[in-house]
Amino acid sequence: MRLTLKQIRRAAFILAFLFLAGWTGFWLGQKSAGLFFPGSQSGSNLSLLKKGNEVNLDLFWDVWNRLENSFIDQSKLDSEKMIYGAIEGMVASLGDPYTSFLPPEENQRSLQDLAGSFGGVGIQLGFLESGLAVIAPLSQTPAEEAGIKAGDLILKIDDQETLAMSLPQAVNLIRGEEGTQVSLILKRESIKEPFEVKVTRGEILVKSVEVDFLNDWCGQSKCPLVTHLKLIRFGDRTNEEWSEAVALIKKKCPVESSDCRGIILDLRNNPGGYLASSVFIASEFLPSGTVAQEEDSSGRRQPFLVNRQGSLLKHSLVVLVDQGSASASEIVAGALKENQRAAVIGEATFGKGSIQDLQDLRGGGGLYITTNRWLLPGGQSVENQGLEPDYLVENDPDRPEEDNQLQKAIEILSSL
Numbered sequence: 001m002r003l004t005l006k007q008i009r010r011a012a013f014i015l016a017f018l019f020l021a022g023w024t025g026f027w028l029g030q031k032s033a034g035l036f037f038p039g040s041q042s043g044s045n046l047s048l049l050k051k052g053n054e055v056n057l058d059l060f061w062d063v064w065n066r067l068e069n070s071f072i073d074q075s076k077l078d079s080e081k082m083i084y085g086a087i088e089g090m091v092a093s094l095g096d097p098y099t100s101f102l103p104p105e106e107n108q109r110s111l112q113d114l115a116g117s118f119g120g121v122g123i124q125l126g127f128l129e130s131g132l133a134v135i136a137p138l139s140q141t142p143a144e145e146a147g148i149k150a151g152d153l154i155l156k157i158d159d160q161e162t163l164a165m166s167l168p169q170a171v172n173l174i175r176g177e178e179g180t181q182v183s184l185i186l187k188r189e190s191i192k193e194p195f196e197v198k199v200t201r202g203e204i205l206v207k208s209v210e211v212d213f214l215n216d217w218c219g220q221s222k223c224p225l226v227t228h229l230k231l232i233r234f235g236d237r238t239n240e241e242w243s244e245a246v247a248l249i250k251k252k253c254p255v256e257s258s259d260c261r262g263i264i265l266d267l268r269n270n271p272g273g274y275l276a277s278s279v280f281i282a283s284e285f286l287p288s289g290t291v292a293q294e295e296d297s298s299g300r301r302q303p304f305l306v307n308r309q310g311s312l313l314k315h316s317l318v319v320l321v322d323q324g325s326a327s328a329s330e331i332v333a334g335a336l337k338e339n340q341r342a343a344v345i346g347e348a349t350f351g352k353g354s355i356q357d358l359q360d361l362r363g364g365g366g367l368y369i370t371t372n373r374w375l376l377p378g379g380q381s382v383e384n385q386g387l388e389p390d391y392l393v394e395n396d397p398d399r400p401e402e403d404n405q406l407q408k409a410i411e412i413l414s415s416l
Contacts, residue, residue, distance in 0.1 A: 035275050035327040035355045035374060060086070084365070096370050097127055097167075098356055104364030106168050120175040121182065121199045123148060124271050124324075125167055131155075132162040132170055134186075135350065136269035136324035138206065139232060146199045148186070149397065150269065150324045155194055156185035176201050190397060208238035211245040213252060217410045223261075226410055227253055227315075230266040231281065234273020234328040239280050246284065246311050255314045262316030262413045264406070265336075268346065272327025275304070275355060275374070282335040284310040285317055285342070290377040291335040294355065301375070316416040317342040318409045321389060326350035334376040334387050343412055344389040346405045353383030 068077060084103045091101045122141025123134055134152040137143040154162050157173040174182055180201050187194045214226040227249055231242070253260035265285075272278075275292075282291045283306045290303045319342045321333050330349045336342040355372040375381050393408045 035272055035278075035331075035352070087365075091367070098354055098368065098370045100167075100368045102168070102366040102368075106172075107364060107366035118175070118204050119178045119201050120204045121146075121148075121201055122204050123174065124269075125154075125170055125174075127167075128153070132165060132167075135271060135326065138204065139269070141204055142199050142202045146197050148184070148197060148199070149188065150322070151189065153187040154184055155187055156183075158183050178203055206233065206235070207241065208233050208235055209241040209245045211248060214410070217407075218414075224258070225253055225260045226413060227260065227263040228266060228406075229263055231270055231329070231332075233270060234277040234281070238273060238277050242281060242284075249315075250311055253315075255312075262318070262416060263312065264318055264320060264409045264413060265332075265342070266320045266406075267325045267329040267333055268320050268322040268405070269324035270326070270329035271324065271350075272329055272352060274328065275331075278328035278331040279304050279307055282306070282332045283308045284312050285315075285336060286310065286339055287313050289335075289339050292331045292377065293375040293379060295373045295375055296371070301379070303377075316413055318413050318416075319344045320405055320409055321346040321349050321387065322405070323347050323350055323386070325387075327352040330382050330387050331374060334382065337387070337390065338377045343391065344387070345391045345393055345409050345412065346389050347392065347394055348388050349382065349386040351382050351384045351386035353381045 064082070067082075071077060084101075087101050088103075091099055122138035122143045124136045124138065126133060126135040128151075130153055132154045134143075134148055134150055134154065136150045137148045154170070156162060157165075157170060160173060162170060174184075176182065178201055181198055182201060184197050184199065185194050186197055208231065210230040210232065212228050214228055215223050217223050217226060229245060229249070231238075249263070279291045286306045287310070288306050290305055292304045294302045294304065317336070319333050319336055321329070321344055325333065325346075326349065330352065333344050333349065337344045353373055353375070354370045355374055356368045357371045359367045359369065361367055373381060373383070376387075391408060391412065393405045395404050396402060
């Protein structure tokens with residue numbers, strides 16, 4: 001089945017913390033895909049008996065006892081794994097791919113990934129309607145160098161079919177020791193038949209913010225500087241790296257300088273991150289107003305307002321997005337668009353409109369629970385439909401050296 005752009009834009013599933021192959025996602029809101037609240041208190045009770053609703057677990061224990069008494073390979077009866085498997089099944093029964101249980105080993109791996117250095121290929125994974133897919137390759141990683149693109153379906157990982165594979169299983173297969181190789185069978189909309197890509201794993205170093213100053217865009221020997229401010233994720237160090245970038249912009253391109261034209265905020269292939277960080281970033285450009293709204297299960301809404309005095313309030317601004325822009329990046333783009341602070345250029349965004357609460361469990365496990373939805377300042381949701389840009393511009397996959405979206409952003413910025 002071919003994956004259309006419409007399917008990608010309406011992609012239903014990307015795990016809240018957006019598992020990466022070799023980088024198990026950004027913990028959005030507390031630790032990334034998605035969007036996270038700060039974690040809850042640890043030591044949650046994992047008691048199997050629930051007295052309040054008179055849950056009868058006789059069947060559970062009946063199956064447990066039958067396995068212990070009759071299963072042929074008694075060496076495989078691991079009580080801890082069986083309990084974890086039961087919990088995973090209970091969580092999966094809710095049908096929400098953003099609500100998930102991580103056993104201690106996987107949860108610890110996620111914590112280690114947040115340090116920003118690990119062995120892998122640099123793929124952000126999620127589920128589209130057709131199955132396991134690449135949400136975005138990370139910049140300057142083996143995956144990007146191998147030509148893997150956002151929207152590619154992953155049919156096999158080292159000859160193992162992904163049809164019934166969970167995200168943690170896919171992550172465990174794709175990540176690995178530096179210098180080793182992983183084989184991926186991919187399906188791409190523009191290519192008729194599935195094809196194989198072999199990727200050599202490397203050290204994945206992930207930055208949150210990159211800034212450069214473009215001076216060769218006008219066809220003359222000297223052009224006014226255009227600030228290209230790329231926000232790659234909303235992670236643990238994002239606010240600190242962002243503040244450093246802003247200080248550099250203020251020094252090199254103060255708002256009164258005639259040698260500078262403005263800022264391009266590039267949110268392309270940004271999978272999201274902390275809710276608090278998205279408000280922090282949006283407040284850099286907005287003097288006041290609503291950044292987003294939060295809606296709970298009863299429909300009650302609470303606004304998230306600009307919460308600080310930004311340093312780039314008067315700089316001319318445009319925003320770049322694409323189908324890999326999700327969650328917190330959609331919040332920032334939507335806030336700047338609806339508050340009429342900046343034009344949004346590119347493609348419709350991914351469409352991730354839910355918030356997860358990370359809860360630490362006894363024994364080292366982690367539980368991610370979808371607790372709220374976030375909405376644009378005007379109350380609209382982007383879930384499964386994404387944020388529509390003001391200027392629809394697509395890059396030609398056959399001409400990767402040409403960045404039509406960036407050129408359009410410079411064109412609009414130069415006219416402001």
